[in-house]
Amino acid sequence: MNLTENIHKGRGVKVVTIGGGSSYTPELVEGFIKRFDTLPVTELWLVDVEEGAEKMNIVAGLARRMAARAGVPMEIYTTLDRRKALSGADFVTTQLRVGQLEARIKDERIPLAHGILGQETNGAGGLFKGLRTLPVIAGICSDMKEICPDAWLINFTNPVGMVMEGIHRYTDFDKIIGLCNVPLGMHKAIADLLKRPMDEVKVEFGGLNHMVFATRVEADGADVTREVIKLWGDQSVSNITSISWDPDFMDALGVIPCSYHRYFYMTKEYLEEALEKYQKHEVRAEFVKGVEDELFALYKDPALCEKPKQLERRGGAYYSDAACSLINSIYNDKGDIQVVNTVNRGAVENFEDDEIVEVSCRITRNGPVPVKIGRLPKAVNGLIQQIKSFEIAGSEAAFTGDKKKVLLALMINPLVMSQKTAKAVMEELLEAHREYLPQFYGRK
Secondary structure (H helix, E strand, O other), X not given: OOHHHHHHHOOOEEEEEEOOOOXXXXXXXXXXXXXXXXXXXXXXXXXXXXHHHHHHHHHHHHHHHHHHHHOOOXXXXXXXXXXXXXXXXXXXXXXXXOOHHHHHHHHHHHHXXXXXXXXXXXXXXXXXXXXXXXXXXXXXXXXXXXXXOOOEEEEOOOOHHHHHHHHHHHOOOOOEEEOOOHHHHHHHHHHHHOOOOHHHEEEEEEEEOOEEEEEEEEEOOEEOHHHHHHHOOOOOOOOOOOOOOOHHHHHHHOOEEOHHHHHHHOHHHHHHHHHHHHHOOOOHHXXXXXXXXXXXXXXXXXXXXXXXXXXHHHOOOOHHHHHHHHHHHHHOOOOOEEEEEEEOOOOEOOOOOOOEEXXXXXXXXXXXXXOOOEOOOHHHHHHHHHHHHHHHHHHHHHHHOOHHHHHHHHHHOOOOOOHHHHHHHHHHHHHHOHHHOHHHOOOO
């Protein structure tokens, strides 16, 4: 029975969340509960690996209490058997971290030990997360094609751009959409600056994941982009320190950058901050590990029946809204505009038609239809082309196990800055993550 038949026969929706032991899962559950009238998720399957089983069971307990408190008939299941969970799925979400947070700590600390930025989705750290992640996501896609071919895969796993590019280039699976909370956070910040509710402000986005720009802002049908550019200053996601954008730079740039652009436009400042945190053992991954320990202590409390406020410190604001709104719009064929990662199809003229972009799309039952936003300014073209080349080289390395392609990706990335450093960091990260990188060691 496909998704369309489910809608007409009134069967409830089955969602499978791979990486179900994530601390973000209660946010997802909250989003489904809030939308139950229009998106009746009656089965939610949480899937994880053995190392994540304890966290998955803790999260499942909280999810069941949340559903019971809300009076929603949502059954929560847990399993370590991915294929068992996928049977009959309508939607699959991926929010996994190969190697758990210990791997992220290595991604951040090893580059910093060599004097370059280490970050989950940018530079050397982002590349190695992609190298570990892509083979796993490709395996999920293969299972879905066999077991639940009508289901949509909604991928939140970073680095979203590289993951999407790799799946698009090296598999034959096309029912996948990449999702990030950054555009939604930007939309909210822009509406706040204009002192308007979000639904009264239209924002068009185009670019790449964690390198997306707001290209046009409308309120009451009028173009207010220049007004917002003048107001855009220290707005940032919670995991990136907010250094204010220079107003002259903003005026000359002509589009509105996201928080992650700071790593590229203010590299010196963010490297200095990161090196200071490295010395104190306070890099972002180490901070997150502390937050997660606190969250799971709360999740265990049998009296807790709602998502705790502390989850906002984890860095995933608006995550459930982005995820659940996307699934709701596909399920109900809403045709509304949301920002996702998908095949360009001419929407952003700076990129090839078959490259992956993050762009405003009309969301339909058949997936996202990109909105044509035209060409991003010449001023940003060099940077976005460099990062697209990095994503392509990184995804090729992940599927071929070619160390030369790893080195190429590192050399392309503007945060690496040195051939000698690139080679040293590559060798150290390959060894540090050896267990999770069989494609580079002759093990398939």
